[in-house]
Amino acid sequence: GAGVSQSPRYKVTKRGQDVALRCDPISGHVSLYWYRQALGQGPEFLTYFNYEAQQDKSGLPNDRFSAERPEGSISTLTIQRTEQRDSAMYRCASSSSGTAPDDTQYFGPGTRLTVL
Amino acid sequence: AQTVTQSQPEMSVQEAETVTLSCTYDTSENNYYLFWYKQPPSRQMILVIRQEAYKQQNATENRFSVNFQKAAKSFSLKISDSQLGDTAMYFCAFIYDAGGTSYGKLTFGQGTILTVHP
Numbered sequence: 001g002a003g004v005s006q007s008p009r010y011k012v013t014k015r016g017q018d019v020a021l022r023c024d025p026i027s028g029h030v031s032l033y034w035y036r037q038a039l040g041q042g043p044e045f046l047t048y049f050n051y052e053a054q055q056d057k058s059g060l061p062n063d064r065f066s067a068e069r070p071e072g073s074i075s076t077l078t079i080q081r082t083e084q085r086d087s088a089m090y091r092c093a094s095s096s097s098g099t100a101p102d103d104t105q106y107f108g109p110g111t112r113l114t115v116l
Numbered sequence: 117a118q119t120v121t122q123s124q125p126e127m128s129v130q131e132a133e134t135v136t137l138s139c140t141y142d143t144s145e146n147n148y149y150l151f152w153y154k155q156p157p158s159r160q161m162i163l164v165i166r167q168e169a170y171k172q173q174n175a176t177e178n179r180f181s182v183n184f185q186k187a188a189k190s191f192s193l194k195i196s197d198s199q200l201g202d203t204a205m206y207f208c209a210f211i212y213d214a215g216g217t218s219y220g221k222l223t224f225g226q227g228t229i230l231t232v233h234p
Binding site: 031033035040041042043044045048055056058059089091093104105106107109110 | 159163221226
């Protein structure tokens, strides 16, 4: 596609339910990143992949959060047993190369998660 | 750990005037990159400009320019001839050159809401 896409755009769920958020990066982009953004704040890094390998997951807040990118393209961020504090905008970004720190990260529109 | 601080929660400017947004950062790294991202009301994240720390020359992109002061760890954004479409939240961001494959972590500031008035 022309840009990074994410689905769903909005997700409302009840506390305790599992959710899966999907990211489809720009075609051919090697690196994929997940961030979380609270309202009125800057995005906070969660994890990132080069191809299918998860390079850094230091930003995942706890073991309820996991991410995968099994074929090096689409990625899924899963939150198990959601809690109200998980409510936020979850953003995905991709970049063309995982070997240059100044590669532009192109962001998707985000998934707004609300946990009731 | 790296931190990025934007001390101006909100700014406003009249159309066609110039405005400067401030950003300071703290790092012990020597090789790094700095960015300004724009987030309009649509909540997209759009790269505005970037600066390599090893370059002394300040980056410029059309009406947008930066004042990079490495010793002071300061990275301000100047918007000239402000336009209504510049109304957005602006984020300063930092990434360091870790070598190898660990490049992915952008660290963002808290953001500055800029409103351009007609």
